[in-house]
Amino acid sequence: MSRAIAGTRTILRSRSCQGTRPATLRVRASTAVEQKVSDTKFADYKPKTAFFFPGQGAQTVGMAKDVVAEVPAAKELFERASDILGYDLLAVCAEGPKDKLDSTAVSQPAIYVASLAAIEKLRQTEGEDAVAAANVACGLSLGEYTALAFADAFSFEDGLRLVKLRGESMQAAADAQPSSMVSVIGLDAEKCAELCEAASKEAGPGKGVRIANYLCPGNYAVSGGVEGCEAVERLAKSFKARMTVRLAVAGAFHTDYMQPAVEKLREALAGTKIVTPRIPVISNVDAQPHSDPDTIKDILSRQVTSPVQWETTLKTLLEKGLENSYEIGPNKVIAGTMKRIDKKHNFVNITV
Structure with missing residues (x-):
């Protein structure tokens, strides 16, 4: 197992729009997360270097081909992933076809694995200190799972199984x-x-x-x-x-149209070992870090139907003194969002 994933180890701005009721499902804005005493470890976190992980839509045919050829630890991740998924993930990433890679069920595992492979690229090119410099992690939607895997909240394998189920369940909800x-x-x-x-x-x-x-x-x-x-x-x-x-997505993500995916995710999360992350991981639901494993499980199940509070996340990190940021994984979507908020912020892309 690679060392990068060793172990592999609230103020909200959302507003609900009226009249939004898919069948019997009500689209609602997210609500604040009730805080437990066990969930306060990162209450006073002071971000210095952040690792950001992309979400669905960052995938492109050809991604990960070079990093697997150049970084043995990245190749190992794809091999382990293919065993879990039951198909050659690298072949789909490197060769397509595009419609298969773009499907929710495939793109989510692909981005998760490619992003963690980018960590191995950073480790090989810049050294262990560059990886260890991150003292906060964030992920855009799907990327929150990647961030939690990087922070050792769950294993690479368990994270991939969750992401696989998430993608399949969201695809099924969209098809329905x-x-x-x-x-x-x-x-x-x-x-x-x-x-x-x-x-x-x-x-x-x-x-x-x-x-x-x-x-x-x-x-x-x-x-x-x-x-x-x-x-x-x-x-x-x-x-x-x-x-x-x-947007070229399967359906209305982050609304109650995705509600059918919630119970499947909740059940899978209940059976997954999750521990306190080694560094703060900022939640998409409330733009706050959480340390209590049960709270993290609850948030991840709610995340697919809750608005993503990305703008609040970036602004909060900057207000708290964030100095350096890395986007880890395919494409440069997150760097673009940061530049809309702070053009001078030091931002590095580790792409695959």
Whole structure:
């Protein structure tokens, strides 16, 4: 086992948009996480160097091919992953086909493994001290699992099994009920929420939308019914949005459209050994670090239906004195979000 994963070891800004009810499911904004005494270990954390891990959408055909050829520990990770998954993950990453790699069930394990392979690349090129420098970790949606694996909260294998189940369950939920996501560019959060309300009203009951990903200023992902997403696209210009982009995802992630995946995840998490992370890992649900294993399990089960508080996470880290950041894994999405908040922040990409 590689040393990188050895062991392999609340103020919220979300607003729920009215009229968003897929069938009997209610799309709701996330709520604060109840804090236990055992969950306060990282209450006064002081970030200096952060490792950020990407989420679904960062995948590209050809990723990981070079790192596996150059870094033996990365190759080992892909070999172990293929044994668990039952197919050659590296072949899909390196050769595609694109539609297979882009499927939720495959892209999530692929990004998880590729990102941890990038840790091995950093270790080989920059040394152990470069890896050990991280004193806080974060992940965008799926990337939260990668961050927890890096922080030794669970093993590489257990994390991969959870990610596999997460991807398959989210894909099944998306297949069961048509839904979509749209990126809205050029509006602040309040104005984007107003756009969601107008689009939900126009789409009608059970077809509305809400902000699902507070990515960075001027860039928010809206999620919900297909009709609601279409209404967002029609109305965006009247709200002074610069543009909208329909996202190539299976469905309305981070809303109650994903509720069917929650119970499967909750059951799997209950049977997974999770321990206190060795460094703070910031939750997508409330932008706070958690140390209590049961709280972490609860948060991970809630995460698929809760808005991602990424903008709050980045701003909080910077306010607390964050000095250096690394994006670990395919693509450079997270670096782009940070530059929208602080153009001068020291940011390094370790890509695969």
